[in-house]
Amino acid sequence: MQKKLDAITDMNIDFAQWYTDVVKKSEMVDYAPIKGCVIYRPYGFKVWELIQKELDNMFKKVDIENVYMPLFIPQHMLQKEKDHIEGFAPEVALVTSGGDENLEEPLCVRPTSEVLFCHHFSNIIQSYRDLPIKYNQWCSVVRWEKTTRPFLRTTEFLWQEGHTAHETEIEADGVAKQMLDIYTTLFKDVLAIPVVRGRKSEKEKFAGAVTTYTIESIMKDGKALQSATSHNLGNGFGKTFDITFTDKNNNLNYVYQSSWGASTRMIGAVIMVHGDNNGLVLPPKIAPIQVVIVPINQNKDGVLETATNIENSLENFRTKIDVRDKTPGFKFSDWEMKGVPIRIEIGPKDIAENKCVLVTRYSGEKQTVSLENIAKTIEQKLEEINISMYNNAKKSLNEKTHIATTMDEFENILNNDPGFIKAMWCESKVCEEKIKEKTAASTRCLPEEQEKLSDTCIFCGDTAKVMAVFAKSY
């Protein structure tokens, strides 16, 4: 055991270093020779592919179609929408030469693709019959960042961005909310992560949006992570990019739009919600390997044969048998670091009894189970793990959710047991900014589930308009 604990930093001593150790030692990523960029190694990229597959299936069930827009946006187009460019200009990378010639107009490497979708929509939409349009694309985007961390904030990152166009704002807003539901389901059922749902404050909303909906999760260090967002864009982009349609009464109207996105940040959330001092802990649905079989005394007669038989009977799961010339202890640590949900240990004694040892990664629980119907046992266990991991994370979220009615309480919580803080707020930007200045905590969202904790704003004492959730965040 000692050996393992030496291998990575203790999360209670230095959470940031623990995170860095885990992403490197689990072989999810490697640093790239470009500032702020990472290499997604096979293990990390497979996790992304599994998330993609689940989310893409959810999109397809609600008739969202995949498309692909260019990597580049002409600079003048990005500047068209005033709020949008104010939000993104400071982060844009510019291509100024191509094929040894200087470009007449620089091209922005897309930080997000609203303006390209708008341009395309204006070409293909004429009538209400062409609506709604519901598109998504999987791609990478680039935002120049000063400080970067794998998965959480990188100069280039992988994501999906959805873009829709509608006849009415109600419809656009409905889709924005529907997508928040889909993200919430993904987080619960696939990532085993509970979230707080709500809308962003005016200050925190997406550049150009009417309303930004968000799901926020809480990490083991008590910091919040904005996990996915969905925007009701109103008809502002429609007006700027002249996206019109003739309605049923033959009147010309601007379309209403939504956009929504989730990124490789989700992997960061998985690591920081479920991980422990032995490394990654992956929920079964996104684990590249769901079951690892470690033979004990693998050179003894029949051991490898039985291990292979087990592997064959588990063909419906992502199963790996580890036959490396290493000690079982080394293998245990290695697969714990990689967060494999179930380990099966099988040795001569187990074989004699037609049994094997089943170790659950998230809990460390060891059971001896029969080799009869092992596939059924594993199937049930994987389902159970997903639910238990979610319940544990939910318990942790509840424990890390506090109420403050005075700034003293607010600061005490942040100093002693950081997490989400529910507090009443007057909704003024001034109070929001002053709280952030004083405590480094920002409004994460104005949650759907409102409570009345007091009558007055926690900061200024004026009449409160809303309960906000505050936290320090990634």
Next chain:
Amino acid sequence: MQKKLDAITDMNIDFAQWYTDVVKKSEMVDYAPIKGCVIYRPYGFKVWELIQKELDNMFKKVDIENVYMPLFIPQHMLQKEKDHIEGFAPEVALVTSGGDENLEEPLCVRPTSEVLFCHHFSNIIQSYRDLPIKYNQWCSVVRWEKTTRPFLRTTEFLWQEGHTAHETEIEADGVAKQMLDIYTTLFKDVLAIPVVRGRKSEKEKFAGAVTTYTIESIMKDGKALQSATSHNLGNGFGKTFDITFTDKNNNLNYVYQSSWGASTRMIGAVIMVHGDNNGLVLPPKIAPIQVVIVPINQNKDGVLETATNIENSLENFRTKIDVRDKTPGFKFSDWEMKGVPIRIEIGPKDIAENKCVLVTRYSGEKQTVSLENIAKTIEQKLEEINISMYNNAKKSLNEKTHIATTMDEFENILNNDPGFIKAMWCESKVCEEKIKEKTAASTRCLPEEQEKLSDTCIFCGDTAKVMAVFAKSY
């Protein structure tokens, strides 16, 4: 019929315009507001996703793992490998500012990712135990092109690039050849396209490769299309990027590498090999819609009900029922333009007889078939279509493959019945360049299946070393 033929240019009159009409009218792509870039619309992107899925499965069967490398390459790294940069420098797009600040060193938008893989390999390879490494990535790359055409040549294009590292050159070369086999199988079984396999001449090979293997296909206008390539990179990149490993005898060696790629060009090949004057003709495995059901007299009792029953019984296929308020004739043309392999027509008369009309897109053949076991009928028909489309394309390739033993013959062929020309060659670059200057035809490959057509080079009359296949190309 007349209406359809008016809709797109006749391919025999203007093949290039026919191509442009087809990609636009089938709604595969739209032009983007960035020179040389296109928007992949849902129908075009779905074709790409289906090709991706097939090829990715083939890769996974031979233990290739997906990874993701950054979009950017520091300029000095791309300049490290002399041949490589000579090949790519003229096409590179440069990022010179990020986040409102000028960069100290410009970043190249990847034209291909050899150097990033090399950098990563040098970090993760120590011993022969770490080898082989077999990676692939799906991404977009950027090459500044003067003249562009959707799918065939665009500034940004989508592709996969595989990169492997090995102990020996034999092994690296073996994988390069294995990947050519996989591409050949993909073209035959999935795209229904026959190819000529061979290696590239010294002049035409990949910048930095020892040997480039290629598959070449022939379009309906007699021009060749380089369809996928695979490179034995030797240990040149290994030496340049210092990728070493300790072998079994504890000696330090450089790794040998391969790389291989196929792109959205494949969709261009599908269009130009199978398309006709009514539009696209898609092979079943990559058709977003495999079967379209067009109800006749859809307002008559029972028609839509029966059509829906047929749709339900075809749930194992990508099936669509077209209930738009349009005439059947309009719908027929529309789905012909989109290349849907099978159309089912179902009207009151058919229903009375428990039959439907089945129309095969590629041949135009009309059959009346029983509604009993319609799923089985469709399954067999789709298989048959794939084989027949391949056989037709193979016949066409054979007819377009000529032999020339004199330059007069060579030029006659190009003027009267262009296609592949087999001719003997001395392998000198001078002859190759002069032939290209004179005829615009280049060496497509030195085919695996060699024949001895004569003793002397078709151009200079010196002793011939090899039979080459020449053609004008895209």
